[in-house]
Amino acid sequence: MKTDRYIRQIISDPGFQQEKLTQAVVLVVGLGGLGSAASMYLAASGVGNLILCDYDTISISNLNRQLLYSETQIGQRKVEIATGTLNKINSGTTYTQLDEKFSRETVISSPKPQLILDCLDNFQSRVDLAGFAFKNNIPLVHAAIHGFMGQMTFFWPGISACPACIAPDNMNQDNMNQDNMNQDNMHQGNMHQGNMHQGNMHQDNTPTPAVGACAGVIGSMQALEVIKYFTGLGKLYTNRFMLFNGLSGCFEEIVVEMDPHCRVCGD
Secondary structure, eight states: HHHHHHHHHTTTTTTTHHHHHTOOEEEOOSSHHHHHHHHHHHHHHHHHHEEEEEBBBBGGGTTTTTOOOOOGGGGGGGHHHHHHHHHHOOTTTTEEESSSSSHOOOOOOHHHOOOOEESSSSHHHHHHHHHHHHHOOOOOOEEEBBEEEEEEEOOTTSSSHHHHHHHHHTTOTTTTTOOOOOGGGGGEETTTGGGGOOOOOOSSSOOBBBBHHHHHHHHHHHHHHHHHHTTTTTTHHHTTTEEETTTTTEEOOOOOOOOOOOOOOOO
16 A cells, blocks of 8 residues: 555544555446546545446547546447546556446446445436345445436445335335336435436436536545545434535435334334
8 A cells, every 4th residue: 555645635534544445345336427426536545446337338428527538438338448547546446347237146246345336327227226235235325416406325234224214115125126116206305316317318318417516526425425434434424315406505414214114124
């Protein structure tokens, strides 16, 4: 470990343990706006192992928010280009490429992640990922954006509420990997899960709004949750939803609670 490289973060707190980040294995699912910001900061901070999962190619409309890519790389595979970009940021990190859509088999075939980042842009994949995380007892940092708005929370199996605690009528232990969740019921405050698909398309095939700087804010906060988790510093966003309004510059916090009778994580 090159201490000089990380000295500015090491001196940020007497309890900062850089070696914990060096030993960490983090799975980033989705290398769009959120995944770009999150993975760049994770690589820069010295996370030792990053598993990068995305099956898409780079398009011109990605470039307002997906800073891993450039104009000359349009049409190329995201996971391949992302790995090259991140390796230039930190060649000391080990990168595993998963150039395919997320599935249970995909993750099992890779190094086992200690923490997962949900940087996805479609609802069903989020459901599948959350189901995998809770079934395998892996913490999950969820985030999403829509235009100038963003949200984030930290799902920690056994410690925090799970997605089914928030939408009890739409998810159970048998259908965590099925399309049985009503998107409009997965809401916190005024922000609906059905509207929080950064980079996705509406049903009428019009693009979903996505302001690049907003993706940067929320993706960076996901990376910060990872750093806090592995170093044991600060307070994680467990049992709390962080809502961000980029137009007003305001953050709102909504408290959520574990449901002791939850069909997924309850007793």
